[in-house]
Amino acid sequence: MIYLxxxxxxxxxxxxxxxxxxxxxxDGFHGNPASTHGPGFKARGAVERARAQVAAxxxxxxxxxxxxxxxxxxxxxxxxxxxEFRGMPRAGRAVHVVTSRTEHKxxxxxxxxxxxxxxxxxxxxxxxxxxxxxxxxxxxxxxxTCLLSLMWVNNEIGVVQDIERLAPSLRERGIxxxxxxxxxxxxxxxxxxxxxxxxLSLSAHKIYGPxxxxxxxxxxxxxxxLAPQMHGGGHEQGMRSGTLATHQIVGMGAAFEVAKADFxxxxxxxxxxxxxxxxxxxxxxxxHRNGPDGSxxxxxxxxxxxxxxxxxxxxxxxxxLPEIAVSSGSACSSATAEPSYVLRALGRDDELANASxxxxxxxxxxxxxxxxxxxxxxxxxxxxxxxxxxxxx
Amino acid sequence: xAIYFDYNATTPxxxxxxxxxxxxxxxPYGNxxxxxxxxxxxxxxxEAARVQVAALAGAxxxxxxxxxxxxxxxxxxxxxxxEGLAGGRVPGRVLYGATEHPAVLEAAESLxxxxxxxxxxxMTQDGLIDWQVFEQQVARAPxxxxxxxxxxxxxxxxxxxPRVARLVHAHGAxxxxxxxxxxxxxxxxxxxxxAAxxxxxMSLSAHKLYGPxxVGALLVKSDVELETQLxxxxxxxxxxxxxxxxxxxxxxxxxxxxxxxxxxxRSHHLRVLRERLEAGLHQLSGITIFGESAPRLPNTSQFGVxxxxxxxxxxxxxRKGIAVSSGSACASGTGEPSHVLLGMGLARDLxxxxxxxxxxxxxxxxxxxxxxxxxxxxxxxxxx
Numbered sequence: 194m195i196y197l198x199x200x201x202x203x204x205x206x207x208x209x210x211x212x213x214x215x216x217x218x219x220d221g222f223h224g225n226p227a228s229t230h231g232p233g234f235k236a237r238g239a240v241e242r243a244r245a246q247v248a249a250x251x252x253x254x255x256x257x258x259x260x261x262x263x264x265x266x267x268x269x270x271x272x273x274x275x276x277e278f279r280g281m282p283r284a285g286r287a288v289h290v291v292t293s294r295t296e297h298k299x300x301x302x303x304x305x306x307x308x309x310x311x312x313x314x315x316x317x318x319x320x321x322x323x324x325x326x327x328x329x330x331x332x333x334x335x336x337x338t339c340l341l342s343l344m345w346v347n348n349e350i351g352v353v354q355d356i357e358r359l360a361p362s363l364r365e366r367g368i369x370x371x372x373x374x375x376x377x378x379x380x381x382x383x384x385x386x387x388x389x390x391x392x393l394s395l396s397a398h399k400i401y402g403p404x405x406x407x408x409x410x411x412x413x414x415x416x417x418x419l420a421p422q423m424h425g426g427g428h429e430q431g432m433r434s435g436t437l438a439t440h441q442i443v444g445m446g447a448a449f450e451v452a453k454a455d456f457x458x459x460x461x462x463x464x465x466x467x468x469x470x471x472x473x474x475x476x477x478x479x480x481h482r483n484g485p486d487g488s489x490x491x492x493x494x495x496x497x498x499x500x501x502x503x504x505x506x507x508x509x510x511x512x513x514l515p516e517i518a519v520s521s522g523s524a525c526s527s528a529t530a531e532p533s534y535v536l537r538a539l540g541r542d543d544e545l546a547n548a549s550x551x552x553x554x555x556x557x558x559x560x561x562x563x564x565x566x567x568x569x570x571x572x573x574x575x576x577x578x579x580x581x582x583x584x585x586x
Numbered sequence: 587x588a589i590y591f592d593y594n595a596t597t598p599x600x601x602x603x604x605x606x607x608x609x610x611x612x613x614p615y616g617n618x619x620x621x622x623x624x625x626x627x628x629x630x631x632x633e634a635a636r637v638q639v640a641a642l643a644g645a646x647x648x649x650x651x652x653x654x655x656x657x658x659x660x661x662x663x664x665x666x667x668x669e670g671l672a673g674g675r676v677p678g679r680v681l682y683g684a685t686e687h688p689a690v691l692e693a694a695e696s697l698x699x700x701x702x703x704x705x706x707x708x709m710t711q712d713g714l715i716d717w718q719v720f721e722q723q724v725a726r727a728p729x730x731x732x733x734x735x736x737x738x739x740x741x742x743x744x745x746x747x748p749r750v751a752r753l754v755h756a757h758g759a760x761x762x763x764x765x766x767x768x769x770x771x772x773x774x775x776x777x778x779x780x781a782a783x784x785x786x787x788m789s790l791s792a793h794k795l796y797g798p799x800x801v802g803a804l805l806v807k808s809d810v811e812l813e814t815q816l817x818x819x820x821x822x823x824x825x826x827x828x829x830x831x832x833x834x835x836x837x838x839x840x841x842x843x844x845x846x847x848x849x850x851x852r853s854h855h856l857r858v859l860r861e862r863l864e865a866g867l868h869q870l871s872g873i874t875i876f877g878e879s880a881p882r883l884p885n886t887s888q889f890g891v892x893x894x895x896x897x898x899x900x901x902x903x904x905r906k907g908i909a910v911s912s913g914s915a916c917a918s919g920t921g922e923p924s925h926v927l928l929g930m931g932l933a934r935d936l937x938x939x940x941x942x943x944x945x946x947x948x949x950x951x952x953x954x955x956x957x958x959x960x961x962x963x964x965x966x967x968x969x970x
Contacts, residue, residue: 198624205612224909230901231909301818302820422661425692436655436799
């Protein structure tokens with residue numbers, strides 16, 4: 194089995210696993226980080242070291258990192274928390290949010306929930322490559338706009354948005370800027386000292402850390418303020434209550450530290466794999482790359498390649514590749530048979546949107562894996578096309 | 587040797603739980619929402635754990651939703667009720683025990699901003715519901731939900747949850763029971779099973795029963811409608827978005843199964859230790875054990891020590907390598923006396939003097955004796 198679904202979830206890096214173990218062993222550091230005795234202080238120390246490690250990868254201060262249970266919670270907290278703090282809509286007070294149609298499902302679902310509470314939301318349509326232009330964003334802004342939420346790297350097609358160019362214009366207008374960076378961390382250079390984003394969501398299990406751990410960057414200067422969405426003991430500066438899961442947080446910290454140390458090697462490795470697979474599969478006719486193809490100067494993440502194959506049925510194609518773990522889009526939507534809403538938003542018709550595969554690579558993927566996968570895909574696409582009434586060669 | 591007497595704050599992992607988790611941490615398991623083989627293996631493991639954890643309370647697996655921990659469970663239980671946060675609907679009325687955990691208390695209080703009526707349930711000095719007051723309070727106005735914990739995290743006092751359930755059900759209301767501290771220490775089925783006498787919502791946590799931190803569960807009876815508080819992805823039948831915390835869920839499952847199998851042996855061990863502790867405390871002067879005459883968890887003893895502030899005593903004991911708590915870990919360091927003890931109507935001075943000893947499976951008679959000896963010395967210092 195060749196695993197090419199790193200964008201859905203990565204295995205733990207061995208170094209991360211080693212770092213977590215002492216916090217899992219019964220004779221190890223098992224205290225509650227909120228306790229004010231020896232075992233509690235030790236756990237607290239580990240949590241704070243991890244906070245600094247996460248902050249270091251993105252150019253933030255440790256005190257700007259709030260732990261969550263994952264990127265879904267981070268995105269929920271960012272959007273609902275920011276709007277609740279700034280005041281929800283009521284008579285005589287309109288509240289407007291701008292986002293895009295290709296955001297992660299948890300951002301879109303949160304926006305729809307906010308709409309039921311009277312918030313108006315503009316869902317920007319990206320261009321055929323998946324780009325939302327800064328001009329488009331600025332044109333959508335109204336005097337009531339209080340927040341923009343845009344992902345840095347799209348989880349299905351890998352397109353990179355021009356966050357650096359957008360951020361200063363939003364800051365000038367006093368509009369909060371939230372960026373979902375779950376797919377970006379470790380794959381793009383992120384420096385929040387020079388990019389004035391207010392809120393940034395992070396996940397551990399997309400970057401060789403454990404599932405169940407995430408973080409939200411909340412800028413301190415100028416201070417982004419949030420109303421807590423989980424009430425309780427007042428942990429995390431009152432923004433997020435709940436006992437901190439020490440081992441998971443330690444794992445997230447270690448994963449971010451490794452990602453910082455290995456950044457250049459990781460990116461070179463990943464983009465080499467992506468380009469190799471693309472050059473193999475380009476030998477097929479009727480293959481379309483979803484997202485930027487590299488020829489237009491737009492940026493794309495190194496770890497993702499999303500392709501649509503003419504003349505085959507998507508489900509049949511995936512079923513014909515039982516030894517390759519790939520996805521047809523986001524894992525979160527894979528229970529539904531609907532074609533990807535991301536590809537639909539790019540203007541792909543249902544047929545091509547359906548006949549798509551998302552290949553995503555990781556540290557453990559080899560060139561031999563890529564060659565095997567490419568040969569298998571070329572063979573299966575050929576066979577399926579021979580059988581297909583859709584294919585008129 | 588260091589002594590850990592703070593199992594109600596958190597427990598170490600059972601080595602068998604860690605063994606079960608390891609393949610899911612270091613192995614090639616994927617996202618449980620993925621349809622490929624790795625995703626399906628993750629899904630199977632999650633469903634097996636759902637059966638194990640639900641069984642702890644005699645619940646159906648379909649009644650269980652995974653969360654990131656009990657704080658999220660308690661928030662979802664109270665804020666997820668449809669009259670809660672969605673705009674335009676009629677706000678309800680919620681009653682919660684004066685001695686509830688901060689997660690229940692703060693979640694309930696947050697409903698006030700949405701127009702809910704929020705009231706506390708008065709407690710006696712033993713930490714039990716003041717029934718005369720409570721019955722009148724329930725009958726006074728339409729009630730949506732009451733939140734009463736099965737066992738208190740500080741005093742260990744066990745409430746008569748079936749009686750609460752029958753009362754609030756007779757008034758058409760729901761009961762949410764925080765069972766975090768009770769789970770693994772006393773049988774839970776009587777607090778969940780049964781339409782009349784069981785709770786409608788129940789919170790559970792893994793890291794209080796030798797499972798991992800970062801995972802909890804909410805039990806929801808099938809006829810209770812809840813709205814998600816974490817949007818996205820549609821996991822947990824739409825009730826809780828987010829990629830499942832696979833290894834932790836597997837660990838919770840095994841921890842719950844072991845807790846059920848070993849419940850009697852564990853509680854016997856804990857009871858023996860606690861009785862020895864409290865017999866020793868009775869020999870010292872100036873000790874007040876809270877909730878002593880009420881039914882309590884077998885492992886918990888909270889007491890006031892005259893002449894000491896709890897926080898100072900905690901630090902003095904910590905310097906000797908003994909970890910106890912002055913109350914809830916969540917409230918540590920706030921400098922405020924325990925809201926639980928104040929909620930029982932105890933004087934502030936007495937509440938300030940409290941420490942909590944909460945015992946676990948690894949504690950020994952020798953540790954109890956060493957603690958008692960040390961406490962006696964510290965008592966003499968205070969008297970001198």
